[in-house]
Amino acid sequence: MSNIKTIEGSYTGASAQYVVVITRWNSFVVDSLLKGALDALGRHGVAEKDITIVKVPGAFELPLAVQKISQGSCDAIIALGAVIRGGTPHFEYVAGECVKGLGAVSMASSKPVSFGVLTVDNIEQAVERSGAKAGNKGEEAALTAVEMVSLMRKLDA
Numbered sequence: 001m002s003n004i005k006t007i008e009g010s011y012t013g014a015s016a017q018y019v020v021v022i023t024r025w026n027s028f029v030v031d032s033l034l035k036g037a038l039d040a041l042g043r044h045g046v047a048e049k050d051i052t053i054v055k056v057p058g059a060f061e062l063p064l065a066v067q068k069i070s071q072g073s074c075d076a077i078i079a080l081g082a083v084i085r086g087g088t089p090h091f092e093y094v095a096g097e098c099v100k101g102l103g104a105v106s107m108a109s110s111k112p113v114s115f116g117v118l119t120v121d122n123i124e125q126a127v128e129r130s131g132a133k134a135g136n137k138g139e140e141a142a143l144t145a146v147e148m149v150s151l152m153r154k155l156d157a
Contacts (some may be wrong), residue, residue, distance in 0.1 A: 014044040016075035016140075016149045018051050021065050023081035025058035029123075031129035033080040033087050033116055033138030040142035059083045059117055063101025070109035075152075076145040077111065080138050082118040082126050095119040107140030112148035116141025 020037055022030050034053070043050060057064045059081040066077050079102055085091040098117055106113035116138050120126045128134040130155070 003028070007151070007154050009147035009149070009154065011044050011143065011146050012077070013070070014041070014146045014149070016046070016050065016146075017073060018046060018076050018078060018145060019054060019069050019072075019074045020078045020080060020142075021054045021062060021069065022054060023062065023117075024055055024059050024125070026082040026084060027132045029082040029118065029126045030080055032114065033082070033136065033141075036131060036136030036139035037078055037080060037142035039050045039140040042104060044143075044146050046146070058094070059098040060115065061096055063105055066102060066113055067109075068107050069114070070071060070111050074111070075149045076114065078114045078116055078138075078141050078145045079107075080116040082120070082130070084118075084123060084126055085121045091119075095112050110152075112145055112152060114141040114145040114148065 018041060022034050056062055062079050062081060066079055069077055083091060083095045102113050102115055118126050118129050118137055129137045130139060
């Protein structure tokens with residue numbers, strides 16, 4: 001097994017162009033996700049000048065904005081939002097289209113699109129995942145983006 005080549009990303013050499021796309025809907029949660037993402041990027045040496053924040057109305061609009069952004073010169077996109085289940089099928093439609101759309105953009109553009117959109121049953125779960133006892137999914141999405149930029153560079157080499 002010692003002769004098997006393994007390639008994986010790392011959190012070093014994080015210098016790159018990152019675009020963080022956030023939803024205005026459920027901003028009381030998304031603002032905490034953004035704070036976690038920016039903190040993680042900063043801790044890993046990403047300069048503020050290398051970060052752009054784009055705001056969209058809601059999670060349904062994320063894929064279109066991310067698609068347009070992916071056509072530019074950024075190295076990775078971090079999508080942050082929160083879809084909270086209600087009493088109608090709205091949750092399934094919005095969450096499902098958001099996930100499919102972001103995945104499709106990543107595959108079509110060959111750029112990392114990090115998924116930091118909470119899909120939760122209630123507000124309590126959203127709060128837990130945006131900086132309380134379940135960690136901060138915005139931070140996790142940013143770390144994923146950093147690692148994927150590193151991996152893509154290694155795969156291109």
